[in-house]
Amino acid sequence: MIDEPTRQLDEGALRALVPRVLAGLVRRGEDFDAAEDALQEALLEALRVWPEHPPRDPRAWLATVATRRLVDARRSEAARQRREEATYAEPRPAATEEGDDTLFLLFCCCHPDLAPASAVALTLRAVGGLTTREIADAFYVPEATMAQRISRAKRALQGRRLDQPGDLAVVLRVLYLIYTAGHVGRVDLAGEATRLARQLTLATEEPEARGLLALMLLNHARLPARLDSQGRIVTLDRQDRGLWDTGEIAEGVRVLQSALAVRHPGRYQVEAAIAALHDDAASAEETDWAQILAWYDDLVALTDDPVRQDPAAVLGRAVAAGHVLGADAGLRETDRLREVLGARHRWHAVRGHLHELGGDLPAAAAAYAEAARRATNVAERDHLVRQAARARADTLRRDRSE
Amino acid sequence: MPKYLLLKHYRGTPEPYRPCPPMDQWAPEDVEAHMAFLGHVGELLKKNGEFVDAQALTPTRTWVRYGGPDAAPVTTDGPLPETSDLVAGWYMIDVESYERAVELAAYVSSEPGPGGGPLYEWIDIREVMSELPADD
Numbered sequence: 001m002i003d004e005p006t007r008q009l010d011e012g013a014l015r016a017l018v019p020r021v022l023a024g025l026v027r028r029g030e031d032f033d034a035a036e037d038a039l040q041e042a043l044l045e046a047l048r049v050w051p052e053h054p055p056r057d058p059r060a061w062l063a064t065v066a067t068r069r070l071v072d073a074r075r076s077e078a079a080r081q082r083r084e085e086a087t088y089a090e091p092r093p094a095a096t097e098e099g100d101d102t103l104f105l106l107f108c109c110c111h112p113d114l115a116p117a118s119a120v121a122l123t124l125r126a127v128g129g130l131t132t133r134e135i136a137d138a139f140y141v142p143e144a145t146m147a148q149r150i151s152r153a154k155r156a157l158q159g160r161r162l163d164q165p166g167d168l169a170v171v172l173r174v175l176y177l178i179y180t181a182g183h184v185g186r187v188d189l190a191g192e193a194t195r196l197a198r199q200l201t202l203a204t205e206e207p208e209a210r211g212l213l214a215l216m217l218l219n220h221a222r223l224p225a226r227l228d229s230q231g232r233i234v235t236l237d238r239q240d241r242g243l244w245d246t247g248e249i250a251e252g253v254r255v256l257q258s259a260l261a262v263r264h265p266g267r268y269q270v271e272a273a274i275a276a277l278h279d280d281a282a283s284a285e286e287t288d289w290a291q292i293l294a295w296y297d298d299l300v301a302l303t304d305d306p307v308r309q310d311p312a313a314v315l316g317r318a319v320a321a322g323h324v325l326g327a328d329a330g331l332r333e334t335d336r337l338r339e340v341l342g343a344r345h346r347w348h349a350v351r352g353h354l355h356e357l358g359g360d361l362p363a364a365a366a367a368y369a370e371a372a373r374r375a376t377n378v379a380e381r382d383h384l385v386r387q388a389a390r391a392r393a394d395t396l397r398r399d400r401s402e
Numbered sequence: 403m404p405k406y407l408l409l410k411h412y413r414g415t416p417e418p419y420r421p422c423p424p425m426d427q428w429a430p431e432d433v434e435a436h437m438a439f440l441g442h443v444g445e446l447l448k449k450n451g452e453f454v455d456a457q458a459l460t461p462t463r464t465w466v467r468y469g470g471p472d473a474a475p476v477t478t479d480g481p482l483p484e485t486s487d488l489v490a491g492w493y494m495i496d497v498e499s500y501e502r503a504v505e506l507a508a509y510v511s512s513e514p515g516p517g518g519g520p521l522y523e524w525i526d527i528r529e530v531m532s533e534l535p536a537d538d
Contacts, residue, residue: 230438369426378458382437388426389433 009051012195014058015129018043019199021062022126023101030070032108033154036126038069043129102127103203106196107166110174111157118153119174120181125150128192138187168204172212172268175200179216190220201255210259211269217252218275221245233383237284249279267313270299274316289323296320311340315350327358345374349384356391361398365391405454406503407492408510409526412461414487419522420515428516435514436521443510447495452506458491494530503527 018039025035042065046058055061109123124130124138136146179193197213225239234240256272274295281287296317303309314337322330331354334347341347348371355364365388372384425433447453469476493510497503507525515521 230441365426369424372426373461376460381458385426386430386433386437389428389430392427393430 009047011047014043014046014050016195017059017062018129019102019105019127021059021066023104024063025066025070026108027104032157033151034070034073035066036154038066038073040125040131041069042066044131047131100203102196102199106171106174106200108157109153110166110171111160112167112170113160114153114156116174116177118149118156119170120177121146121149122153123174123196124178124189124192127196130187130192134187138181138189168206168209171200172208176212176215176268190216190223194220205262207259207262207264208266208268210255211266211272214252214256214259214272215268215275217248217255218272218279221248221252221279227379231379232386233379235383236278241282244279249276252276252279265298267299267302267310270295270302274299287323289320293317293320293324307336307340311337315341315347319350319353322354322357327354327360330354330357343374345371345376345380345384347371348374349380349387352384352387352391361391361395365389365395403496403498404500404503405494405496405530405532406500407494407526407528407530408503408507409492409528410490410510410523411526412488412490415524415526418524420520422516422521432514432516432518435518439513440510443493443513447493447506452495452497452502454494454496456491456493459489461488461490463488489526500527500529503529 021042022035022039025039026032030038039062042062045065046062050058105127106123109126110119114122121135121139124135125132130138132147132150133143135150136143139146175193175197178196179190181189194213194216197209197216200209201213221244222236222239224245225241225243226234228234252272253276256269256276259269260273274292277288277292277295296313299313300306300310300317303313306314314333318330318333318337320330321333331351334351334354337347348367352364352367352371355361355367368384368388368391372381372388375381375384422428425436428436444453444456447456465478467476493506495503495506497506504527507527511523511525512520513523515523
């Protein structure tokens with residue numbers, strides 16, 4: 001049970017300080033691993049102490065406590081400890097801007113040598129300021145497992161040079177992974193990823209960073225309509241569009257337009273443009289599928305061999321082709337993917353949708369049932385079983401009326 | 403308190419008491435009723451303080467064994483994939499007694515099937531071994 005003062009603490013503001021304090025420590029020459037541990041301890045201390053005794057300067061407080069922890073960890077070196085306590089007691093004002101700190105830390109945490117799951121965990125802790133417990137809860141693993149994953153990731157970074165500009169594409173991918181990891185539970189990972197992407201756009205002019213932020217906002221805007229009151233999936237064509245978050249849509253469109261103005265397109269900008277077209281339609285019937293198809297043409301053109309390198313884009317294009325050129329055209333497009341995606345539930349689900357679009361209800365029911373057998377999450381499995389049962393019932397009803 | 407798994411099976415149960423087609427061939431309203439009931443069971447267990455965990459498994463299975471030194475793992479779908487036992491998912495419960503576990507399993511088995519009547523699905527009860535001897 002959370003007591004009242006804790007709830008009043010602005011955790012978001014607290015966590016926003018984490019990258020700045022950590023970057024300050026690392027830039028000062030502290031070991032990344034040790035500094036991150038020390039700051040995590042300071043953060044837990046802040047959550048405990050601040051509700052009763054709010055600090056005057058939260059950032060200085062965190063830096064001081066983290067520094068004390070670092071110093072404690074080096075207690076054996078008594079002389080050095082005294083020197084450092086004198087030096088660090090007053091945190092110096094940061095010379096760098098907030099955005100630079102975030103970018104610097106994202107490059108540390110989204111290092112190309114780390115496995116995606118490790119980069120995700122490390123980013124959430126070192127940049128997002130989440131506790132190990134919260135990250136573990138978000139991914140439904142025991143806290144000890146997540147703690148181990150994080151310390152292994154940090155060990156893997158030891159000896160790597162962290163002062164070089166990193167790979168922005170990896171950073172974007174990790175943030176998108178965090179975004180897609182889940183929208184429910186105690187930790188709002190989608191909201192967290194959006195917050196980090198927004199910080200990233202303050203640090204880099206690269207339009208793909210803004211493309212990613214726009215994509216997150218434009219998809220997130222539809223979240224309130226994605227599930228009904230019983231937790232059932234509601235597909236885009238049946239959603240109550242009045243529930244969409246118009247503020248997020250407006251921000252997403254604004255961010256997207258500023259990215260597209262740079263005229264250096266990339267996959268996140270294109271995907272955001274597609275999301276914007278869906279968000280823009282007042283009803284499913286008013287969806288501008290022709291423009292969506294044109295954007296999908298751009299998306300598949302970004303890779304040399306889209307069927308193998310970006311099958312998800314080809315599958316999305318198949319849906320758009322089905323709406324613009326007819327169900328058969330869409331189905332032909334999915335045929336190209338049979339070898340690559342034929343074992344995945346989404347391929348069968350898309351074919352079910354296209355069969356239904358073309359009026360072939362028995363084929364739709366069979367495809368949905370096959371998709372349900374291959375689904376890897378309960379909500380989608382249940383949704384696909386319902387779709388199959390509905391398509392089958394519609395078949396029987398149609399047969400009776402004929 | 404002892405913990406039990408209430409296992410649901412895709413196949414490998416005793417002779418079905420009430421044979422019925424796969425759920426995607428039920429009437430849509432029967433599907434809804436069935437899913438709503440299973441959601442209600444989870445809620446009930448939580449409200450009773452008996453819930454530990456509930457998970458569903460995909461029907462895809464691979465058997466794996468060590469392939470020997472310098473050899474890849476050996477995998478197979480099993481010699482009799484159509485008849486072998488296949489777990490679909492479980493509720494893990496923490497209850498007063500074995501009798502309570504049986505009572506809850508029977509309740510799960512009363513889930514509505516096609517046409518609305520009980521499905522009479524066989525539920526497999528397995529006790530979870532505790533790690534340490536009881537402190538007595």
